[in-house]
Amino acid sequence: MSGRRLFSVPARRAALAPFLWMLLFFLLPFGFVLKISLSHAVIAQPPYLPVFDPAGGVAAFKAAIAALSLDNFRLLASDHFYALSYLRSVVVALVSTSILLAVGYPIAYGMSRLPARSQPVAMILVIVPFWTSFLIRVYAWINILQHDGILNKVLVALHLVSAPLVWLSTDAAMYVGIVYSYLPFMILPLYATLAKIDPALLEASADLGGSRLTTFWLVTAPLSLPGIGAGALLCFIPIVGEFVIPDLLAGSASPMIGQTLWLEFFTNRDWPVASALAVVLLVLLLAPLLVYERVQRRRLEGAQ
Template sequence: MSAPGPGSSGGWRARLVRLPPLLWLTAFFLVPFLITLKISLSDAATAMPPYLPVLDWQAGLEGWSSFLEALDFENYAILWFDSFYREAALSSLAYAGAASLVLVLVGTPLAYALARAPARWQALLVALVVVPFWTSFLIRVYAWIAILKPEGLLNAALLRLGLIAAPLEILNTPTAVMIGLVYAYLPFMVLPLYAVMSRLDGTLREAAADLGAGPVRVFLTVTLPLAAPGIAAGALLCFIPMIGEFIIPDLLGGSDTLMLGRVLWSEFFSNRDWPLASAVAVLMLLIVIGPVVLFRDAGAREAGR
């Protein structure tokens, strides 16, 4: 995706090396995106495929011009003016933002503990963070239903302990969605953070302690600022897919949980409105590109300093 750097431009060998990723991105990202973009500019129709216009190859130039004339931004106007879609977008941003914040708060100490663990334990502990990936994502989310439902494991345990008198309503609430998001994305937060933190120079912490800083001040003034790039990378790595998350809000959230992924699904499968669904997909991409560009600029500043 990135432009070729200086020095990589020379020779057919270098160009050959760049070819496979270029072909891959063209075939599996650029072409599907262009198709989606085109559909988003079309109108829904009861037909096969369920949208208009379809390019008439036989009509030649005439066909092209009528094809292009039929494209418009009507679906984007709907997204903009219908508050339902605006709310879905804002709600997605809110869920992803809040969950990213919780992930930073939970993931940072966890990654720090991993990085400071005795060397012989670290490989095992990191493996434990990754182990959940060996089970299907869908099954793990279903497991949370079993835990969170009114007669589920959590309520049974709390009732047994006498901490609550009646089962808590957690499933089908925003809380359940947050729990699901934080649970599912924690490894994506912890791993890049751990990578940064385990590479931090330990003598800097010692120097800070030597100058009278207690453990808390050492962490806040030395470890945390130096780990900031890892925190940003982890948060971004979680934020982006959470914007479009579908399974977690669908299974754990109530029927009123609004998230773009869910809206997209229902437009596509329930309403069979492919053009509007495509417009939602393009909108999602635009929302996600913002933070990526910000992060890349920050990275470039850091590198160029």
């Protein structure tokens, strides 16, 4: 006990450097996003912003406040292009998360049923693709899905289709890419909760006459709800803002919000509108982010 108290003071000091770093490079930048989202783009100039000048004093601060405007947000609200972009992102994320759950659950369930000895091996096999480059994994699918790619060759050879199908630049390709890239994020939390279920509960259910299916629905599925929640959040939140996968695999007809933000920033060089898009996206994700943070905190700090 004496040791525990002795340790906590230096441990608190250990927080100082990472705390300041995250304040400076994670929290503070959102302030700049907010500020730019409330300002006007300078026409016929490269996107140049005034250098931050704290020496101006209160008067300069007041003038800066007065110069702020909600025009960018009015633009977002008035142009359906942006609303559709947000809507599409949320729909894509919801559909992807559902597919991920449907695909990931049986795999995680199978892993938890393996003999204890081989479970760590299965876990490493699921984690390894997570370590290999995300970009490469998406690129691998372009190889497979392109017009004269291996998928069409197999389909034609098996006489399942008479002529090669178009896969690239479709929503189907995008969903395949998203499910492929995010699958480990879904499997790992599911497996973590499934592996912790006490076999005695399943045994009790069987002794009371429950079939395998009844036992699954009444015992296993409810007990795995925390894993379902964690996996769903871990996938849903980043997918809403996904850029690389839809950009490489989906068609360009209806962009997701990440693509729209990219377009405004890099192509149109309209930093204020890009910032306003980021602010709205952040507000949209705030609720799931807060829930996720609580789940994560409970998971990592509850054990102690």
